[in-house]
Amino acid sequence: xxxxxxxxxxxxxxxxxxxxxxxxxxxxxxxxxxxxxxxxxxxxxxxxxxxxxxxxxxxxxxxxxxxxxxxxxxxxxxxxxxxxxxxxxxxxxxxxxxxxxxxxxxxxxxxxxxxxxxxxxxxxxxxxxxxxxxxxxxxxxxxxxxxxxxxxxxxxxxxxxxxxxxxxxxxxxxxxxxxxxxxxxxxxxxxxxxxxxxxxxxxxx
Numbered sequence: 299x300x301x302x303x304x305x306x307x308x309x310x311x312x313x314x315x316x317x318x319x320x321x322x323x324x325x326x327x328x329x330x331x332x333x334x335x336x337x338x339x340x341x342x343x344x345x346x347x348x349x350x351x352x353x354x355x356x357x358x359x360x361x362x363x364x365x366x367x368x369x370x371x372x373x374x375x376x377x378x379x380x381x382x383x384x385x386x387x388x389x390x391x392x393x394x395x396x397x398x399x400x401x402x403x404x405x406x407x408x409x410x411x412x413x414x415x416x417x418x419x420x421x422x423x424x425x426x427x428x429x430x431x432x433x434x435x436x437x438x439x440x441x442x443x444x445x446x447x448x449x450x451x452x453x454x455x456x457x458x459x460x461x462x463x464x465x466x467x468x469x470x471x472x473x474x475x476x477x478x479x480x481x482x483x484x485x486x487x488x489x490x491x492x493x494x495x496x497x498x499x500x501x502x503x
Contacts, residue, residue, distance in 0.1 A: 312483040316492030324500050367413070371420040383503040384421055385466060385495070386414070387428045403449050410453035415460065424462050424502050426495065427454050431469025434478040439471055464502065467494035 314332045321330065374380065418425055430451045435443040442448055457463050467490070474486040481487030 313488035313492035313495075316485070316489040317496045318492075320493045320496035321499075324496070326500075367416060371416075374420055381421060381423055383424045383426060383499065384417065385426045385428065386417070403452075406449060407453040407456055410450075411457060411460070414457050414463070418460065418462060424464060424499075426464050426466040426498060426502075427457055428466040428491070428495070429454050429468045431473045431481070432471050432475065434475060439475065441471060464498055466498050467491040 311332075318330050321328075414425065430447050432439045432441050433444045433447050434440075441451075454465075458465055469481075469491065472486070473490065474482045474484070476482045476487065481491060483489075
């Protein structure tokens with residue numbers, strides 16, 4: 299994974315254990331492993347924070363893959379054991395920096411789709427997108443009041459029109475949050491996301 303801030307939380311054990319339990323309930327007895335690995339950052343980190351930052355996935359001002367995406371494609375091409383699916387989890391921080399008017403919003407959607415198409419062509423496997431959930435704005439949990447999350451969600455739903463792209467979980471206002479954006483570590487938060495992701499992946503991976 300990659301992070302705009304260059305810093306990562308530990309992946310949610312609740313989401314992972316719920317996902318595996320649900321897949322087991324479907325009779326899927328394959329071995330599933332969770333790896334907490336992240337590398338790289340956003341092109342916006344390079345452009346706004348550190349101009350020499352080399353590890354980013356996408357060039358901000360055009361539709362060109364960055365060095366990390368090119369490296370990812372090359373690594374997968376060499377691998378003898380190929381991934382069976384990809385789970386794409388997109389935050390809102392990039393769009394938070396660039397979403398200032400309708401024209402720039404449209405440009406963000408175009409870049410998002412172009413990047414995803416590059417990944418799809420490289421992997422030749424199903425891609426599952428985790429749809430962004432609610433956010434607390436001015437003390438109220440909402441799906442629409444925060445411009446950047448609404449923008450990313452718009453791009454995500456456009457991506458679902460592509461071949462071999464599916465939604466993972468589709469959170470709504472019932473998702474419980476531990477802060478203004480992150481789900482709680484229980485069955486109504488990350489646990490629910492794990493179950494819904496398994497429901498979507500059933501029969502597709």
